[in-house]
Amino acid sequence: MTLIVDAHEDIAWNVMCYGRDYTQSAQATRARDPEETVAGTGSATLGLPEWLAGKVAVIFSTVFTMPARSPIRDNLSQTYTTPEEAFTIGMRQIDIYRRLAGEDKRFRLITERPDLDAVLDTWKEGQAEQQIGLVLLMENGDPIRKPQEVERWYDEGVRLIGPAWMASRYCGGTGEPGPLTDEGVRLLKHMQELNMILDTTHMAEQAFFQAIDRYGGSIIASHSNPRAYVDGDRHLSDEMIRTLVRRDGVIGIVPFNSFLVKDWSRRRGDPKDAATISHVVRAIDRVCQIAGDALHAGLGTDLDGGFGAESTPAGIDTVADLQKVADGLREAGYTSSDIEAVMSGNWLRVLRQSLPN
Ligand SMILES: [Zn+2]
Numbered sequence: 001m002t003l004i005v006d007a008h009e010d011i012a013w014n015v016m017c018y019g020r021d022y023t024q025s026a027q028a029t030r031a032r033d034p035e036e037t038v039a040g041t042g043s044a045t046l047g048l049p050e051w052l053a054g055k056v057a058v059i060f061s062t063v064f065t066m067p068a069r070s071p072i073r074d075n076l077s078q079t080y081t082t083p084e085e086a087f088t089i090g091m092r093q094i095d096i097y098r099r100l101a102g103e104d105k106r107f108r109l110i111t112e113r114p115d116l117d118a119v120l121d122t123w124k125e126g127q128a129e130q131q132i133g134l135v136l137l138m139e140n141g142d143p144i145r146k147p148q149e150v151e152r153w154y155d156e157g158v159r160l161i162g163p164a165w166m167a168s169r170y171c172g173g174t175g176e177p178g179p180l181t182d183e184g185v186r187l188l189k190h191m192q193e194l195n196m197i198l199d200t201t202h203m204a205e206q207a208f209f210q211a212i213d214r215y216g217g218s219i220i221a222s223h224s225n226p227r228a229y230v231d232g233d234r235h236l237s238d239e240m241i242r243t244l245v246r247r248d249g250v251i252g253i254v255p256f257n258s259f260l261v262k263d264w265s266r267r268r269g270d271p272k273d274a275a276t277i278s279h280v281v282r283a284i285d286r287v288c289q290i291a292g293d294a295l296h297a298g299l300g301t302d303l304d305g306g307f308g309a310e311s312t313p314a315g316i317d318t319v320a321d322l323q324k325v326a327d328g329l330r331e332a333g334y335t336s337s338d339i340e341a342v343m344s345g346n347w348l349r350v351l352r353q354s355l356p357n
Contacts, residue, residue, distance in 0.1 A: 007300035012093035042308020090143030140165035162199030172204025223300035252300015294338035
């Protein structure tokens with residue numbers, strides 16, 4: 001089995017909104033979750049035993065904030081209307097990660113390269129206990145009250161920033177098209193001074209191209225699928241993929257049925273098995289075909305990120321099943337080194353470029 005790096009999981013958000021305890025198994029969480037949680041965000045797919053079983057060694061763990069105008073209405077008490085509120089909710093999530101890593105040695109926050117190497121060392125043969133490394137990724141820049149406050153978040157451990165979810169004060173976002181704002185331009189400047197990673201997922205197309213032109217640091221799309229299979233501004237056009245590849249970026253593919261096959265909807269009762277591992281492989285392969293190599297695709301699962309096991313492809317019940325994607329790539333003719341690149345190596349390359357020594 002190859003190691004896995006997952007470029008997107010909303011761990012703290014789920015702790016905050018649903019009281020999930022990720023030291024427990026996904027199965028235990030399912031048994032505990034009230035019916036309305038399962039009806040809303042879906043059956044849990046994440047948990048420490050499953051991360052360990054699936055060899056998910058490193059997770060880009062989000063500091064995610066939701067504006068009150070979001071169409072998702074089941075977490076109203078956790079949404080914000082002002083930058084100050086967004087700041088508070090974001091900091092609460094930093095605390096959640098700190099507590100997780102502080103209370104359980106099997107989790108470790110990764111803020112510099114030696115942390116990353118230490119986590120990876122625990123996965124080498126003969127090690128008694130493995131560690132899950134958490135790299136903090138801010139999804140939606142609104143908790144950053146002013147562009148120069150990026151430094152404060154960096155000191156708190158944030159190493160990647162996606163300025164948008166819906167539109168933010170920094171740029172247009174999913175469902176809310178628009179450019180990079182003046183504040184957004186300044187945000188990028190401060191991020192670049194700290195050699196942070198820019199996550200372009202959720203950025204509106206106009207803002208995306210402006211940001212790519214301006215940003216000199218590492219650029220990724222942590223959880224974005226090709227628009228070729230599912231239309232809409234949440235996904236990447238071939239031109240956007242090509243642009244990311246040209247900047248040596250990496251794109252994390254999401255094993256979420258409605259991002260893999262056209263017109264899939266849980267609410268309408270569409271079946272889990274309408275998508276399979278082969279659709280995940282198809283999305284990865286499109287990125288690889290455009291790039292001409294396997295150096296720009298990865299996984300950014302977003303598991304438990306507003307969808308659960310009902311909405312993942314057949315064969316993926318929990319995060320432990322991600323290893324089946326490696327099997328699917330093998331069946332599709334990918335070499336071992338290409339598979340390793342997609343499952344972990346490409347994200348590790350980006351992290352090594354960006355993390356301080
Ligand atoms: Zn997202």
